[in-house]
Amino acid sequence: MTASSTVTSPADMASTTLPLHQCSKGQTVRLLQVASQQAFADQDELVSLRLKELGFLPGAVLTVLGFGFLGRDPIAVKIGRTKFALRRAEASKLIVEPVAAEAPTEGKQ
Amino acid sequence: MSAQPIRYALVGNPNCGKTSIFNRLTGARAKVANYPGVTVERRTGPVGELEHSAHLVDLPGTYSLHVSSLDEKVARDIILGCMPGEAPPDVLIAVVDATNLRLGLRLVMELAELGRPMILALNQADSAAKQGMKIDTEGLAQAIGMPIVETVAIRRNGMQALRTAMEQFANNFSGERSASIDMPERSESIESLYQRIEALIQQFVEAPTARNTWQDTLDRVVMHPVIGFAVLMAILLMIFQAVFAWAAPVMDLIDGSFGALGETVATALPQGILQDFLVNGLIAGVGGVLVFLPQIIILFFFILVLEDSGYLTRAAFLLDRPMRGVGLSGRSFIPLLSSFACAVPGIMATRTVPDPRERLVAIMVAPLMTCSARLPVYTLIIAAFIPEQNVFGFFNLQGLTLFVLYIAGIVSAAAAAWLMRLKQTRDEFPLLLELPSYRIPSLYHLLIGLRERTWVFLRRVGTIILALSIVLWALSSFPAAPLDATRPAIEYSFAGQLGRLMEPLFSPMGFNWQMCIALIPALAAREVAVSALATVYAVGGEAALGSALGASWGLPVALAYLAWFVYAPQCLATIAVVRRETNSRSATTFFTLYLFGLAYLAAVITYQLASWLLG
Numbered sequence: 001m002t003a004s005s006t007v008t009s010p011a012d013m014a015s016t017t018l019p020l021h022q023c024s025k026g027q028t029v030r031l032l033q034v035a036s037q038q039a040f041a042d043q044d045e046l047v048s049l050r051l052k053e054l055g056f057l058p059g060a061v062l063t064v065l066g067f068g069f070l071g072r073d074p075i076a077v078k079i080g081r082t083k084f085a086l087r088r089a090e091a092s093k094l095i096v097e098p099v100a101a102e103a104p105t106e107g108k109q
Numbered sequence: 110m111s112a113q114p115i116r117y118a119l120v121g122n123p124n125c126g127k128t129s130i131f132n133r134l135t136g137a138r139a140k141v142a143n144y145p146g147v148t149v150e151r152r153t154g155p156v157g158e159l160e161h162s163a164h165l166v167d168l169p170g171t172y173s174l175h176v177s178s179l180d181e182k183v184a185r186d187i188i189l190g191c192m193p194g195e196a197p198p199d200v201l202i203a204v205v206d207a208t209n210l211r212l213g214l215r216l217v218m219e220l221a222e223l224g225r226p227m228i229l230a231l232n233q234a235d236s237a238a239k240q241g242m243k244i245d246t247e248g249l250a251q252a253i254g255m256p257i258v259e260t261v262a263i264r265r266n267g268m269q270a271l272r273t274a275m276e277q278f279a280n281n282f283s284g285e286r287s288a289s290i291d292m293p294e295r296s297e298s299i300e301s302l303y304q305r306i307e308a309l310i311q312q313f314v315e316a317p318t319a320r321n322t323w324q325d326t327l328d329r330v331v332m333h334p335v336i337g338f339a340v341l342m343a344i345l346l347m348i349f350q351a352v353f354a355w356a357a358p359v360m361d362l363i364d365g366s367f368g369a370l371g372e373t374v375a376t377a378l379p380q381g382i383l384q385d386f387l388v389n390g391l392i393a394g395v396g397g398v399l400v401f402l403p404q405i406i407i408l409f410f411f412i413l414v415l416e417d418s419g420y421l422t423r424a425a426f427l428l429d430r431p432m433r434g435v436g437l438s439g440r441s442f443i444p445l446l447s448s449f450a451c452a453v454p455g456i457m458a459t460r461t462v463p464d465p466r467e468r469l470v471a472i473m474v475a476p477l478m479t480c481s482a483r484l485p486v487y488t489l490i491i492a493a494f495i496p497e498q499n500v501f502g503f504f505n506l507q508g509l510t511l512f513v514l515y516i517a518g519i520v521s522a523a524a525a526a527w528l529m530r531l532k533q534t535r536d537e538f539p540l541l542l543e544l545p546s547y548r549i550p551s552l553y554h555l556l557i558g559l560r561e562r563t564w565v566f567l568r569r570v571g572t573i574i575l576a577l578s579i580v581l582w583a584l585s586s587f588p589a590a591p592l593d594a595t596r597p598a599i600e601y602s603f604a605g606q607l608g609r610l611m612e613p614l615f616s617p618m619g620f621n622w623q624m625c626i627a628l629i630p631a632l633a634a635r636e637v638a639v640s641a642l643a644t645v646y647a648v649g650g651e652a653a654l655g656s657a658l659g660a661s662w663g664l665p666v667a668l669a670y671l672a673w674f675v676y677a678p679q680c681l682a683t684i685a686v687v688r689r690e691t692n693s694r695s696a697t698t699f700f701t702l703y704l705f706g707l708a709y710l711a712a713v714i715t716y717q718l719a720s721w722l723l724g
Contacts, residue, residue, distance in 0.1 A: 053175070054212065074426060085425075
């Protein structure tokens with residue numbers, strides 16, 4: 001797991017954790033870690049960094065908006081007020097845990 | 110104040126409204142060109158209505174100085190001042206979408222580390238206010254150490270604060286130019302930078318809880334795998350309808366005007382080489398290009414509307430998976446769609462594809478999309494050879510043939526793309542596509558964008574096609590026919606001789622030498638084949654030509670001719686654009702040879718199969 005700077009300890013990785021691409025439409029999840037993905041080969045580190053730069057950081061709350069035309073790929077997610085389309089390969093790097101649907105807040109109330 | 114203009118650079122995320130701000134500041138005085146050696150658009154212009162002289166460059170959209178695409182690399186190199194031939198900017202105007210603060214601020218904080226003078230433009234300040242957001246710009250400006258102004262790019266006077274900030278900078282400007290900067294190492298982790306941003310937002314931004322908006326409702330419809338796909342197909346159908354139906358009257362008008370102009374010149378000047386050159390070389394050549402302008406303008410108009418509204422990324426999202434089946438991605442969708450009007454703007458539009466390998470494949474298959482220049486050839490031959498009758502009760506056989514020709518192009522493009530991607534390493538290339546908020550496109554920006562793209566098309570292609578039509582005119586006119594000639598003059602010309610030379614090569618597909626001759630001037634533009642055939646068969650009018658062809662060609666030959674036109678890169682302008690966009694001689698050679706090879710193969714197979722089937 002070289003790509004991740006915040007590796008969660010195995011004890012925390014309860015059975016409820018799953019990669020983002022396995023989530024279902026409308027689900028709200030919390031990002032636990034950005035894991036490595038073989039498919040990107042030597043680009044994997046760069047993809048991890050870019051995901052983090054775009055705001056996919058541990059602790060971030062994501063909502064799954066839906067999937068593309070064929071198969072469950074790509075996947076559309078909302079993070080804060082921003083929406084992104086990720087392919088299955090990128091989504092599989094994002095290890096998440098489901099949370100009760102709560103609207104993410106921004107700034108002071 | 111220095112005599113030299115102060116150099117400003119607009120920096121920001123894709124979709125933050127940077128280009129709208131650029132349009133507002135420079136008005137209609139922008140220049141669009143390429144950065145040397147790369148096909149990234151360079152948009153520059155003087156800023157009007159300022160007391161000092163200012164020069165503005167609109168950098169490609171970027172998320173980070175740690176680049177992941179050619180666009181981002183160009184932006185970074187100019188910001189750092191290490192782009193060859195590009196002076197370092199004196200001031201960075203960082204544009205942040207106020208409704209998308211975190212992502213924008215991250216780039217701003219990264220840029221601030223460089224130490225260049227900066228102005229932060231909070232764009233879409235009106236939308237943010239409407240959402241109930243309150244941003245303490247003064248406090249935030251003090252905290253991050255740069256002036257912050259609010260801008261509303263869709264309003265005419267939405268740039269007032271930015272102009273004032275630019276004046277203030279100019280008044281304090283020492284005249285000392287900025288130097289280039291070395292790329293700094295990542296000094297802090299992304300996590301800690303985001304923590305600082307989070308703290309800033311906590312302190313200076315008041316935002317209500319994000320709730321579901323009409324935007325989310327719209328997304329639930331247009332991004333739905335079934336309903337969304339139906340919406341996409343309906344939109345495409347409407348665009349096609351517009352490109353072909355709405356453009357027709359204007360195209361007829363242009364065609365008619367050039368015809369009338371040719372006739373006027375023909376009667377005004379004495380018969381001879383000059384008259385022939387002006388009428389058949391120059392006027393016919395320029396007319397041949399301009400006739401496609403209405404279609405291209407309509408197509409670009411729709412693409413701009415879809416792009417500015419934010420819908421295009423949704424289409425790319427929906428089509429990503431099916432297109433990946435053949436090694437492309439959703440991002441290649443628009444370039445290929447444009448190619449149905451003309452491959453030249455389509456190939457130019459592949460610049461938006463970030464993966465260089467995918468972009469090359471998209472360029473290679475773009476001409477297989479049936480462009481509008483093939484239609485005159487198709488309709489001539491279909492009308493002459495395919496009976497007008499219904500099959501299966503309701504399909505018109507002629508229309509069905511046309512449909513099959515379109516499908517043949519699409520299927521072949523998919524197959525070719527798939528084959529080309531086979532030999533490449535199939536490393537994943539991330540999609541990471543931001544789906545921007547929907548916006549009502551502003552007419553001002555649409556018109557500026559349309560003017561820009563139309564101009565690029567006219568300049569790039571107009572010059573190439575013009576030069577080529579002159580060369581082809583010369584080939585078809587020299588040497589002149591002897592005085593006692595009984596056959597059409599073109600038979601005696603270089604083109605005629607070439608047609609005779611080509612005949613043995615083309616005999617496996619049944620082409621006679623007249624058909625070969627017509628292929629040569631058709632290199633300028635495919636539809637010229639029709640007038641060239643009229644010349645060699647010495648008939649005027651499409652109906653007369655049709656019956657002349659019907660009398661001298663068999664059905665298998667006619668079908669083979671159609672098959673040839675589905676594949677042949679029968680258009681030198683396209684080849685020239687491929688050369689320019691790939692910047693590679695070997696890629697251009699491959700492009701030309703593989704398409705001619707396919708055309709040859711398809712025509713031979715069609716001819717032999719049809720001859721055998723029809724006895």
